[in-house]
Amino acid sequence: MIKPEAVAAGYTGKIIDMIIQAGFKVKAMKLRRLSKAAAGEFYSVHKERPFFGELVDYMSGGPILAAILEKDNAVEDFRKLIGATDPKDAATGTIRKNFAKSKAENAVHGSDSDANAELESVFHFSKEEVVG
Numbered sequence: 144m145i146k147p148e149a150v151a152a153g154y155t156g157k158i159i160d161m162i163i164q165a166g167f168k169v170k171a172m173k174l175r176r177l178s179k180a181a182a183g184e185f186y187s188v189h190k191e192r193p194f195f196g197e198l199v200d201y202m203s204g205g206p207i208l209a210a211i212l213e214k215d216n217a218v219e220d221f222r223k224l225i226g227a228t229d230p231k232d233a234a235t236g237t238i239r240k241n242f243a244k245s246k247a248e249n250a251v252h253g254s255d256s257d258a259n260a261e262l263e264s265v266f267h268f269s270k271e272e273v274v275g
Contacts (some may be wrong), residue, residue, distance in 0.1 A: 144267075147205035149250040150174075154242045155208050158251065161238055162212060165224050171211040171264075171273045179203045185266055194247075201247070209267040213275075218260055221253045 145155050163169070177185065182202040189195050214220055226237025228249055233240040243250040254260035264273070 144210065144252040144263075145208040146248070146250055146252060147201065147207055148244055148248045149242050150206050150208055152242070154250065158238055158242060159208075159210075161224065161241075162210075162221075165214075165220065167212040167214045167217065167221070169210055170213050170275060171209075171268045173209050173267060173272065174206050175209060175267070176206045177203045185263070197247075211264045211268060211273055218254055218257055222255070225251050225253045 145158055149155070149158065159169070159172075179199055182199045183190070183195075186195065186198050186202065189198060212221060224238060226233030226239040226243075228239070229246040230239045230243035230249060231246075233243070238251050239249050254263050
């Protein structure tokens with residue numbers, strides 16, 4: 144998922160190009176705006192954390208670009224491609240090093256497991272919207 148500040152800054156094309164150049168195949172993609180309720184549902188794992196309200200406001204504050212990507216070892220490879228959460232700690236050439244503003248506005252979200260990737264995919268897409 145490309146987050147609101149990266150969409151607003153016009154980075155979607157550059158980020159998608161990095162993803163494709165890294166060997167990922169796009170199976171579904173959608174520009175959408177999350178309501179506060181939807182953002183809260185998506186990040187419900189964090190609902191007891193002190194930053195939850197700010198996270199919901201941030202993620203519902205502008206359009207996001209959701210995508211389903213496919214590649215062998217997709218989760219691990221995507222986590223390497225996006226880099227550390229804090230762009231100051233991200234490796235050179237990663238998406239977050241290139242496009243993130245801060246630890247909070249870190250340009251992209253990537254699933255942390257195959258199980259979460261499946262849950263997050265069905266959150267954003269119906270079966271009919273996924274190619275192949």
